[in-house]
Amino acid sequence: MSKKRSLILREVCNLIVPAVLLYAFYVQFHGDYGPGGGFQAGVIFAAAVILYALVYGREKTQQIFPASVVRYFISIGLLLYASVGVASLFMGGNYLDYNVLSHNPIHGQHLGIFLIELGVGITVAAVMIMIFYMLDEYASR
Numbered sequence: 100m101s102k103k104r105s106l107i108l109r110e111v112c113n114l115i116v117p118a119v120l121l122y123a124f125y126v127q128f129h130g131d132y133g134p135g136g137g138f139q140a141g142v143i144f145a146a147a148v149i150l151y152a153l154v155y156g157r158e159k160t161q162q163i164f165p166a167s168v169v170r171y172f173i174s175i176g177l178l179l180y181a182s183v184g185v186a187s188l189f190m191g192g193n194y195l196d197y198n199v200l201s202h203n204p205i206h207g208q209h210l211g212i213f214l215i216e217l218g219v220g221i222t223v224a225a226v227m228i229m230i231f232y233m234l235d236e237y238a239s240r
Contacts, residue, residue: 119147137216141223176222
């Protein structure tokens, strides 16, 4: 690959990745009011990280998103999802019954959906990034 082509790829990546990450956050936090949510946001976020890794390499990407930290985020997202269900059990409701999470059932629904979608988004993004790391490591052998 020539230097000019590589320079163009890097500069386009520097422009696109922040915009894609911002869009992922928009989809994540707007998901309970419109189309989108945790799964879509997680995939969009992971796609931005994977694009960065394809342009700059896995080593440089792992300086920003180390594999050990990505593994922790897989667990954190899953624990966030499960803890919302357990919290609703402790508050006298059924598992994932959001109504009991707040003084007002509507506020409880919003809080529960927000936390569940956040847990899903974190888990999906981390799993997709980890799958990419593992496939890239396998392909580089």
